[in-house]
Amino acid sequence: xxxxxxxxxxxxLLFFVVLFINARYPYSGSLPSDIFLRFSPLIxxxxxxxxxxxxxxFWPALIILVLTVFLGRIFCGWICPLGTTLxxxxxxxxxxxxxxxxxxxxLRSLKFIVLFALMALAIFSIHLWGFLDPLSIFNRVLTxxxxxxxxxxxxxxxxxxxxxxxxxxxxxxxxDQFKAIIMPENQAFLHQVFxxxxxxxxxxxxxKLSRRFWCRNICPAGAFLGLLSQFRFYERIVGDACxxxxxxxxxxxxNAIPEGDxxxxxxxxxxxxxxxxxxxxxxxxxxxxxxxxxPYRSKPDYSRRHFVQTAFGSVxxxxxxxxxxxxxxxxxxxxxxxxxxxxxxxxDRCIRCMECVRMCQSNGACLQPGGIHSSLLELWAPVAVMxxxxxxxxxxxxGEVCPTDAILPLPLEVKQLTPMGLAYFDKDICIxxxxxxxxxxxxxxxxxxxxxxxxxxxxxxxLKDGSTSLVKYPYVTxxxxxxxxxxxxxxxxxxxxxxxxxxxxxxRLDPVSLREESA
Amino acid sequence: xxxxxxxRTTALxxxxxxxxxxxxxxxxxxxxxxxxxxxxxxxxxxxxxxAFKEIGGIHRFISKGDIVVVKPNMSWxxxxxxxxxxxxxxxxxxxxxxxxxxxxxxxVFDRTCNNPQRCYKNTQLEEVASAAGANxxxxxxxxxxxKAIPNGEMIKEWPIxxxxxxxxxxxxxxxxxxxSLSRVTLGMKNLMGVMGGQRGSIHSGFSKxxxxxxxxxxxxxxxxxxxxxxxxxGPQGGSLDDVKLTKTLIMSPCMVTADCTAxxxxxxxxxxVGHLNEAVRRGLNKYDLNNLQIRKLSLS
Numbered sequence: 001x002x003x004x005x006x007x008x009x010x011x012x013l014l015f016f017v018v019l020f021i022n023a024r025y026p027y028s029g030s031l032p033s034d035i036f037l038r039f040s041p042l043i044x045x046x047x048x049x050x051x052x053x054x055x056x057x058f059w060p061a062l063i064i065l066v067l068t069v070f071l072g073r074i075f076c077g078w079i080c081p082l083g084t085t086l087x088x089x090x091x092x093x094x095x096x097x098x099x100x101x102x103x104x105x106x107l108r109s110l111k112f113i114v115l116f117a118l119m120a121l122a123i124f125s126i127h128l129w130g131f132l133d134p135l136s137i138f139n140r141v142l143t144x145x146x147x148x149x150x151x152x153x154x155x156x157x158x159x160x161x162x163x164x165x166x167x168x169x170x171x172x173x174x175x176d177q178f179k180a181i182i183m184p185e186n187q188a189f190l191h192q193v194f195x196x197x198x199x200x201x202x203x204x205x206x207x208k209l210s211r212r213f214w215c216r217n218i219c220p221a222g223a224f225l226g227l228l229s230q231f232r233f234y235e236r237i238v239g240d241a242c243x244x245x246x247x248x249x250x251x252x253x254x255n256a257i258p259e260g261d262x263x264x265x266x267x268x269x270x271x272x273x274x275x276x277x278x279x280x281x282x283x284x285x286x287x288x289x290x291x292x293x294x295p296y297r298s299k300p301d302y303s304r305r306h307f308v309q310t311a312f313g314s315v316x317x318x319x320x321x322x323x324x325x326x327x328x329x330x331x332x333x334x335x336x337x338x339x340x341x342x343x344x345x346x347x348d349r350c351i352r353c354m355e356c357v358r359m360c361q362s363n364g365a366c367l368q369p370g371g372i373h374s375s376l377l378e379l380w381a382p383v384a385v386m387x388x389x390x391x392x393x394x395x396x397x398x399g400e401v402c403p404t405d406a407i408l409p410l411p412l413e414v415k416q417l418t419p420m421g422l423a424y425f426d427k428d429i430c431i432x433x434x435x436x437x438x439x440x441x442x443x444x445x446x447x448x449x450x451x452x453x454x455x456x457x458x459x460x461x462x463l464k465d466g467s468t469s470l471v472k473y474p475y476v477t478x479x480x481x482x483x484x485x486x487x488x489x490x491x492x493x494x495x496x497x498x499x500x501x502x503x504x505x506x507x508r509l510d511p512v513s514l515r516e517e518s519a
Numbered sequence: 520x521x522x523x524x525x526x527r528t529t530a531l532x533x534x535x536x537x538x539x540x541x542x543x544x545x546x547x548x549x550x551x552x553x554x555x556x557x558x559x560x561x562x563x564x565x566x567x568x569x570a571f572k573e574i575g576g577i578h579r580f581i582s583k584g585d586i587v588v589v590k591p592n593m594s595w596x597x598x599x600x601x602x603x604x605x606x607x608x609x610x611x612x613x614x615x616x617x618x619x620x621x622x623x624x625x626x627v628f629d630r631t632c633n634n635p636q637r638c639y640k641n642t643q644l645e646e647v648a649s650a651a652g653a654n655x656x657x658x659x660x661x662x663x664x665x666k667a668i669p670n671g672e673m674i675k676e677w678p679i680x681x682x683x684x685x686x687x688x689x690x691x692x693x694x695x696x697x698x699s700l701s702r703v704t705l706g707m708k709n710l711m712g713v714m715g716g717q718r719g720s721i722h723s724g725f726s727k728x729x730x731x732x733x734x735x736x737x738x739x740x741x742x743x744x745x746x747x748x749x750x751x752x753g754p755q756g757g758s759l760d761d762v763k764l765t766k767t768l769i770m771s772p773c774m775v776t777a778d779c780t781a782x783x784x785x786x787x788x789x790x791x792v793g794h795l796n797e798a799v800r801r802g803l804n805k806y807d808l809n810n811l812q813i814r815k816l817s818l819s
Contacts, residue, residue, distance in 0.1 A: 025636055159661045172659075179657060184636055363634050392634055393757075394596050394641070431723050440700040441719040445632060449757035456699065472700065490632075492719025 001274035001289070005077060009084045016081040016135070020142050023355055023401050024185060024362035037353060037403035040135045041065060041075055041221045049122045050348065065228060072229040076215055076222050077253075077271035082134040082203075083215055087253075090207040098255045101210030105255065108216055108269070109301040111223035113310045118220055120314035126321060126377070130351020130404075134221050140380075141200040143354035143361075144369055148188040154178060155187060185362045189388060192369040192380060212253050215271065226268035227300060235294040236276065238263045242286035248276035267298040324376040331374040332502040335384040335421045335483065337367055338391060339399040339410040342508045349406035352380040356398035356407055365389030366485060367398060382407075384420060386485030386501050391420060393447035393484060408514050416448075421483030422505040423453070423476045430498030432473050436461040442487035442499050443474050453480035454487060454499075478505060552579075553814035554806040555771035555780050561818035563609040563746050566768035570742070571616065573814050574770055580740050581688055583621035588628075588686035589613060589653065590738070592694050592709050593644045595755050596633035602747035602762040603755055604642040605694045609744050609768075613692060614651035625653040626682050629712040632755075656682075663715030671731035673724055678715030679736065689738040691774060695745040695781050697753030697761075700725055702792045703785055704754050705778040706741040707733045726793035733774075734803055741777040743769040745784055773805035780813065 016036055023033035037043060039060045047055055056062070064075050076083050095101075118129045130136050158178070162171040206213035215222050238248075242262065249257040256269035257276065280287040337356055340346050352369070360367035360382075366389035369380040382398075384391060396415040399407040410418060423442075431439040446454040456472040463469055476499075483501045491497040552575045558566045571577050581587060591605035599607055610627070617625050627648045631638040635657055639645035645655045663678035683689065693709030700722060701708055710733055711718055721728045745767040749756045756762065765784060771777035775798045779789060789796050789808075799808065806812070 025634070026640065159659070162661070175659075176656065362636065365634075392596065392637065394637065395634075435723070437723045438700055438725060439719075439722045441722050443699050444722075444754060447755060447757060450752070450760060452752060490719055492717055492722065494717075 002278040005272070005274055008078045009087070012079045013081045013084045016138060017142070020139060020147075020358065021182070023358050025359075025395070025397065027359070027397050027400070032401075033359075034355060034401045034403040035060070036139060037133075037135055037351070037355075039064065039075075039079065040133050041068070041225050042129055042133050043404075045119075045224060046122055046127065046129050049119060050125075050127065065225075068225050068228045069231050070233040071272065072232045072267060073222065073225045073271040075225055076219075077273040080134050080215075080221075081138045083212065083271070085138070086204065086207055086212055086214060089204045090211050093205075093208055095207050095211040096209070098210070098250050098252065101213075101255065104210055104213070104217065106301070109303070109306045110217050111219055111226075112300055112302040113306055113313060114218060115220040115223040116307075116310045117314040117317065120310070121318060124318055125348060126318065127348040127351075129220060130353065131380075132218070132220050133351060133353075134219060136351045136353040137200065137203070139353045139355060139358075140196060140369075143358040144190050144193050144196040145200065147185075147358070147361075148190060148193065151183055151185065151187050154183060186365070188361045188365065190357070190368055191371060191385070196369065196380070210255070212271075216254055216269065222271075223300075229267050229270075230297065231293065232267050232270075233293050234289055234291050236263075236265055237288050237290060239286040239288065241284050243281075243284060245281065247279045247281065248287060251275050251279040264296075265298075268300050269298075321376055325372065325374070327374045332504060333383070334370060334373050334378060334381075335386075335485075335501060335503050336506070336508075337382055337384060337398045337407050338396065338415050338418050338420050338482075339408040339514075340508060341406060341408060341510055346406050346508075347377045347381055349404045350381045351404055351406075353403065354380075354382075355401045355403060356382050359397045359401050360389065363395040363397065364392035364484075364486075364489075366391050366489075384485060384501075386488035387497060388489075390486040390489035391482075391484040393486075405511075408509055408511060410509070410514065414514070416482065418509065419482045419505050419507050421485075421501040421503045422478060422481050423483060423485070423487055423499050423501050425474065425476065425499050426496070429493060429496065430474070431493070432471050434498075436463055436469070436471050438472050439492065439498075440472055440474060441490050441492055443472075445486045445490045447484065447486060448480050448482060451477070451480055453477050453482070474499075481505070552812075554773065554812040555769065555776050555814075557767065557769050557780065557813060557815040559765070559767040559815075559817050561766060561768075563606050563744070563768070564612045565818055566746070566766070567609055567612050567616070567742070569816070569818060570768050570770040573816070574772075577616050577620045580690075580772070581617055581620040581622050584623045585621070585687040586685070587617050587622045587625045587688045587690060588683055589617070589625055589648075589690045589692055590683070590709060590712060591627065591629065591644055591648075591692045591744075592696075592704075592712065593629040593638050593642045594632045594712060596637040596641050597756065598641055599643055600747070600759065600762070601756045602694060602696065602749040603753075603757070604638075605644060605692050606744045606746045607643040607647040609742075609746065610644055610692060611647040611651045613690065613742065614648055614653040617690070618652050622688075626686065627653045627655045628658060628680070628682065630658045630680070630714070630718075631712075660715075666732075666735055668731055668735050670734065673727045674731040677732050679732075680713040680715065683713040683736070688740075689736075691738040691741040693741075693743055694748070695743050695765075695769075695784055696749040696756070697751050697785070699753070701729070701794050702787060703778075703782065705743055705781050705795075706738070706774040707778055707794060707798065708754075710736050710738075726797040729794045730797045730801060730803070733798070734801070737803075738774055740770065740772055741774040743777055743781045745769060745781065748784055750785070771806075775799065775804040776806050776808065776811065779804070779808055780811070 019036045158175045254269045256266045357367045366384040367382045370383035399409040427433040443454045446452040456474045461471040485501045487499045488497045556570045556573045595603040597603040662681040666679040698704040
């Protein structure tokens with residue numbers, strides 16, 4: 001069983017990686033990348049809290065939830081790519097034995113506190129669960145940390161090798177293959193890479209405290225699945241031959257077998273990895289499994305005291321978030337992708353999985369995981385940063401891959417008329433205004449049709465030496481500008497741009513108005 | 520010597536000399552080739568074949584074993600009917616002709632304005648050129664080499680794509696379009712696609728800067744695609760109302776001559792187009808523009 005489980009783990013890991021890689025231009029075909037999130041056990045729960053419905057859209061998660069009731073936390077042990085990553089990590093960094101990790105045993109209750117606190121906050125319409133959802137975390141780290149890192153290693157490595165004359169031809173051949181099939185995107189430069197790396201690095205580093213430390217103690221999805229798995233429909237039988245070598249207990253990933261009683265398993269903690277069976281000494285093989293419901297109840301490590309802690313914790317979080325930073329002066333900087341729903345709802349729906357950021361990297365590369373500009377809740381929600389990229393006029397893929405409809409899937413012709421913001425000229429530095437000489441790079445790139453949003457006037461300028469010259473002065477027409485930011489991106493000024501986009505004039509859609517727009 | 524023999528020898532002699540003259544006219548006919556060919560009213564493929572026939576055949580430009588760079592305009596994420604990028608049929612036929620003429624390799628690339636993957640795909644140019652046998656590659660950022668421009672008035676050095684500099688022959692294949700800053704974008708402006716660095720800075724002082732760099736990048740042959748031209752909102756376009764079907768092709772061994780000839784498409788004269796005016800002022804035109812040997816023909 002443990003071997004089968006490992007095969008499943010690898011297959012699911014590859015599946016999620018393939019979905020991730022597939023999320024890029026041209027993104028046509030039968031494999032929708034956003035289905036990865038539909039596997040998350042948390043999504044039906046929080047969708048229910050938010051919308052009071054059980055959506056069949058999340059069928060993979062619903063199937064997992066139903067299976068969990070009868071098979072236990074198979075998601076954690078067999079499917080979850082973050083769990084698999086943690087297993088791989090612990091091979092390298094040598095987790096301590098369970099006996100040593102016993103001192104963290106009381107932290108198990110933390111995951112329930114986390115889950116219930118997230119639910120409480122969700123009821124008060126603050127949705128933070130996405131930060132801690134394992135699938136969201138996995139996608140986030142691939143997008144923000146791993147993939148840019150891999151691009152850097154491959155690109156610089158290969159380009160450096162190509163400088164060696166006799167390796168030039170083969171290296172370029174390899175490079176072209178690689179660019180064509182695996183990594184067509186340019187190097188990504190993402191703002192929050194350090195913090196995301198720290199976040200995920202922390203989760204991985206906790207393997208040094210115990211195996212699956214994250215899954216044992218923190219993961220809200222694990223807590224939810226644990227609570228569901230009371231009716232597990234198989235049991236582990238420990239035969240009379242058992243020499244009480246305790247190997248099943250010490251090798252258990254989750255420390256789910258209590259030390260004194262090897263015949264018992266905590267149904268709540270067990271992730272069905274079947275490590276106990278494979279670790280039972282082969283000549284004895286005292287552990288067998290069979291299909292039968294063994295009616296006993298595993299109690300979650302969640303007491304009345306923990307409930308009080310949860311209540312205090314969530315009230316405190318709710319209050320702190322509500323009274324936290326509200327900085328109006330930077331609000332205009334958080335430009336959202338085209339098709340984003342109204343801001344509060346957007347922040348509620350967005351689970352920071354970075355799927356849109358990933359997609360954008362193979363297009364205009366404007367989307368970035370945002371920092372905190374005008375409110376604490378904005379952390380890691382996608383913002384368009386025009387100086388690093390711009391919104392590609394013929395692309396509406398970010399909405400197409402958003403798994404929670406925080407960004408609505410706009411038809412291209414609707415997207416091309418939906419402003420994300422408005423461009424302004426900074427006439428103090430814009431070349432024609434400041435230097436009385438032609439430039440018009442912004443006008444050249446302005447993509448709106450049938451008229452460009454950036455037009456120009458020809459006026460006579462008096463130069464320093466007293467002579468006059470005709471200069472083309474650009475200006476923005478508000479009614480035409482969609483805030484795509486290609487003007488800001490291509491502005492040849494070396495530092496601050498002479499034309500920049502603000503959030504003013506942005507148009508947020510809701511599904512109803514979208515339907516009207518499309519019609 | 521008998522009179523008869525004398526007459527025969529003389530006759531043979533004269534015949535022989537006249538033969539030499541006929542032969543001569545074929546060998547030294549280069550002088551009688553037109554400076555520029557203007558073909559109209561045909562499909563891209565026929566326009567190109569006719570133009571090559573009129574200008575003396577592709578063998579005049581491409582020798583066996585040459586590495587040829589064909590530089591189309593594939594700068595924008597637009598499909599061909601918007602006339603923002605070079606006609607795919609034309610590129611396809613040109614690549615085939617080069618290979619048939621014995622070219623060892625035909626390279627096609629462009630440093631695009633929009634996302635390069637999108638541009639290569641949606642202009643259809645990558646697909647047709649690869650199918651025709653060209654080697655279509657994305658720009659590799661480590662392959663720009665600083666090119667000295669000793670005669671430059673404003674620019675003394677600029678990074679240029681290595682493949683362009685190392686090619687045996689270069690065929691410039693721009694599309695004729697409106698452009699707000701330079702009035703038109705033709706052969707000279709199309710060369711911006713092989714320039715590295717911060718290209719936006721070329722825009723201020725455009726006429727002088729583009730001629731500075733362009734003077735070091737003169738292609739072997741310039742073919743201006745004017746099958747469809749963009750008459751306003753250039754160089755990107757995006758509206759079919761701005762596209763004019765002119766079914767024309769202009770070919771010349773001199774880029775400046777080709778560009779100046781193409782101004783007729785837009786009813787412009789040289790004084791109105793700063794960068795071409797500057798190029799002529801510096802004498803970059805191979806042929807006398809006031810006395811141009813232009814061959815103009817219309818296919819039915």
